[in-house]
Amino acid sequence: MSEMNGRIMVALDFPGAVEADRCVGILEGTGVYVKIGMQLYYAAGPDYVRQLKEKGYSIFLDLKVHDIPNTARGAMQSIAGLGIDMVNVHAAGGRKMMEAAREGLEKGTPAGGKRPLLIGVTQLTSTTREMMNDELGIEGSVEECVVRYARLVQQAGLDGVVASPKEVPLIKEACGASFLTVTPGIRPKGTDTGDQHRITTPEEAFKLGSDFIVIGRAITQAANPKQALHDILEGVKQYAN
Numbered sequence: 115m116s117e118m119n120g121r122i123m124v125a126l127d128f129p130g131a132v133e134a135d136r137c138v139g140i141l142e143g144t145g146v147y148v149k150i151g152m153q154l155y156y157a158a159g160p161d162y163v164r165q166l167k168e169k170g171y172s173i174f175l176d177l178k179v180h181d182i183p184n185t186a187r188g189a190m191q192s193i194a195g196l197g198i199d200m201v202n203v204h205a206a207g208g209r210k211m212m213e214a215a216r217e218g219l220e221k222g223t224p225a226g227g228k229r230p231l232l233i234g235v236t237q238l239t240s241t242t243r244e245m246m247n248d249e250l251g252i253e254g255s256v257e258e259c260v261v262r263y264a265r266l267v268q269q270a271g272l273d274g275v276v277a278s279p280k281e282v283p284l285i286k287e288a289c290g291a292s293f294l295t296v297t298p299g300i301r302p303k304g305t306d307t308g309d310q311h312r313i314t315t316p317e318e319a320f321k322l323g324s325d326f327i328v329i330g331r332a333i334t335q336a337a338n339p340k341q342a343l344h345d346i347l348e349g350v351k352q353y354a355n
């Protein structure tokens with residue numbers, strides 16, 4: 115098994131545990147990370163997270179916390195008790211919120227345990243410059259905003275960011291090589307773009323320096339998910355360190 119398997123995060127965006135389990139069965143033994151997002155978590159809850167942990171999976175709990183500092187701190191304290199490996203907050207919540215989230219995560223981590231990685235979401239990969247400028251009133255390019263947020267995330271003491279692979283070189287230049295980049299918006303050649311905008315192929319993402327890539331529908335909705343994962347792994351194995 116290549117080191118690359120552990121750098122692929124499969125997004126389990128399913129309506130419940132039964133549907134998710136069908137996919138998890140296919141992933142067994144591959145060594146990939148799994149991502150539990152809002153759809154599955156709100157349906158199947160913390161019990162399902164614990165079940166996957168018991169099966170040995172590394173878990174990215176993608177709940178994109180964004181609230182006042184006190185609430186973010188409390189949320190992270192609860193999340194730390196689930197024993198997950200990575201969790202995220204929205205960088206737009208600001209420095210104080212991110213610092214509080216990190217404190218909550220540290221406080222909730224059982225004695226002797228390892229604090230989960232804490233990652234800040236910059237601009238969602240479904241966001242375009244037009245949306246940012248005209249709807250959200252944020253001026254400048256998406257790249258400028260992503261780098262600004264990445265610096266803020268780093269100043270708050272977090273471990274890395276979620277962004278498009280396209281922005282990874284700029285993030286690494288601003289924050290250093292060891293600052294983690296987790297990149298969704300992955301579309302293997304010939305797959306539907308759907309609601310994503312700032313996309314690359316899996317190969318391009320690793321070539322640009324992504325530490326982890328997040329892939330959902332290109333695997334989970336494929337006619338043959340096992341084959342889709344296999345093809346992606348074959349394509350990226352050249353990027354193993």
Ligand SMILES: O=C(O)c1cc(=O)[nH]c(=O)n1[C@@H]1O[C@H](COP(=O)(O)O)[C@@H](O)[C@H]1O
Pocket residue numbers: 125127151176178202235237238239240276277298299300310328329330331332
């Ligand atoms: O934080 C995330 O994981 C995330 C951030 C972002 O900017 N864009 C993004 O697509 N995601 C998640 O990554 C996954 C992408 O799924 P697909 O578009 O199906 O590959 C979904 O579960 C999204 O919730």
